[in-house]
Amino acid sequence: MKSQLTRSQNIVLKLLKQLNREISAQELYVELRKANLSLGLATIYRALDALKLHGAIQARLLSNGETLYTTAQQDRHHLTCLQCGTSIPIQDEDCPVHALEEQLQQSGKFEIFYHTLEFFGLCSPCRLEQSHSNS
Amino acid sequence: MKSQLTRSQNIVLKLLKQLNREISAQELYVELRKANLSLGLATIYRALDALKLHGAIQARLLSNGETLYTTAQQDRHHLTCLQCGTSIPIQDEDCPVHALEEQLQQSGKFEIFYHTLEFFGLCSPCRLEQSHSNS
DNA sequence: TTTACTGCAAAGCATTTGCAGGGCG
DNA sequence: CGCCCTGCAAATGCTTTGCAGTAAA
Numbered sequence: 001m002k003s004q005l006t007r008s009q010n011i012v013l014k015l016l017k018q019l020n021r022e023i024s025a026q027e028l029y030v031e032l033r034k035a036n037l038s039l040g041l042a043t044i045y046r047a048l049d050a051l052k053l054h055g056a057i058q059a060r061l062l063s064n065g066e067t068l069y070t071t072a073q074q075d076r077h078h079l080t081c082l083q084c085g086t087s088i089p090i091q092d093e094d095c096p097v098h099a100l101e102e103q104l105q106q107s108g109k110f111e112i113f114y115h116t117l118e119f120f121g122l123c124s125p126c127r128l129e130q131s132h133s134n135s
Numbered sequence: 136m137k138s139q140l141t142r143s144q145n146i147v148l149k150l151l152k153q154l155n156r157e158i159s160a161q162e163l164y165v166e167l168r169k170a171n172l173s174l175g176l177a178t179i180y181r182a183l184d185a186l187k188l189h190g191a192i193q194a195r196l197l198s199n200g201e202t203l204y205t206t207a208q209q210d211r212h213h214l215t216c217l218q219c220g221t222s223i224p225i226q227d228e229d230c231p232v233h234a235l236e237e238q239l240q241q242s243g244k245f246e247i248f249y250h251t252l253e254f255f256g257l258c259s260p261c262r263l264e265q266s267h268s269n270s
Numbered sequence: 271t272t273t274a275c276t277g278c279a280a281a282g283c284a285t286t287t288g289c290a291g292g293g294c295g
Numbered sequence: 296c297g298c299c300c301t302g303c304a305a306a307t308g309c310t311t312t313g314c315a316g317t318a319a320a
Contacts, residue, residue: 006275007275007318008276024309025309025310026308039276041277042277042310042312043277045309045311046275046311053217053265055256058255061197061198063202064285066308066309067310079239092235096232096234096235097252104214104225109258110214110254110258110259111257111262112214112255112256113255113257115254116255118250118251119245119247120248120249120251121190121248122188122245123244124244130188142300142301159284175301175303176303177285177286177287177301178301181286199283199310200285202284
């Protein structure tokens with residue numbers, strides 16, 4: 001169990017809680033300067049890394065290479081278009097995965113912090129567009 | 136519906152089927168040269184992209200920035216360590232997500248090709264290691 | 271003083287893009 | 296002849312790392 005957070009880890013975590021949405025490291029960098037709490041980009045990455053290892057936040061990777069972070073616990077389900085990259089969150093009252101998660105947890109070999117569930121396909125606009133280009 | 140695949144798309148798809156495992160673009164590049172079917176890296180990326188859009192293959196993003204590809208047949212769920220990156224596949228006889236997937240599909244607004252489900256946490260070795268460094 | 275944290279700038283690296291040569295219809 | 300596919304090399308962009316200065320214990 002990690003005892004203390006560093007100054008910058010606290011700043012980052014606090015902002016993530018305030019914003020309460022997915023945000024990239026680069027955006028965090030901008031937001032922090034707006035708030036006159038500037039941190040170096042490297043520091044932000046290091047802070048995010050540490051927080052992630054403590055289970056305080058969760059990450060979602062995007063196909064453009066970015067990573068989005070949020071405080072661990074809400075919406076982690078997404079419907080993402082393979083073409084345009086649009087990603088819409090899905091809110092399930094009851095996540096069908098928790099049972100499995102607990103079962104895996106039971107094995108004791110792995111300590112699970114969170115999971116991500118993402119559906120990939122084509123959104124309507126992109127589907128139309130594609131069928132056009134293929135006569 | 137896309138009619139024909141290009142030469143390189145066929146080569147890539149065929150190899151993916153043969154290998155029947157997750158593989159990165161860079162590895163594909165190497166495997167293809169071994170097989171005397173060399174393709175340029177850019178071509179491989181373009182082929183993978185096209186195949187993905189046709190729903191022929193699926194992709195999984197790794198935190199190190201790589202993307203792994205497989206032919207889209209079965210569900211691949213993973214248990215991944217946030218520290219060392221080790222990723223072990225989970226085989227579920229019955230995936231608890233299909234019901235949800237069909238339901239989403241029903242809406243008709245999105246054509247779903249596949250989904251990814253991944254659990255993140257710490258594996259035993261990394262968990263121990265971490266508790267040591269924090270007395 | 272000894273160790274840990276930060277910031278800056280310099281890599282690192284998978285992926286993407288521009289462009290010219292080639293293949294195919 | 297014209298269009299699409301390819302490969303090479305250059306460029307992109309997020310993230311990581313080396314290192315020296317600084318704060319904390």
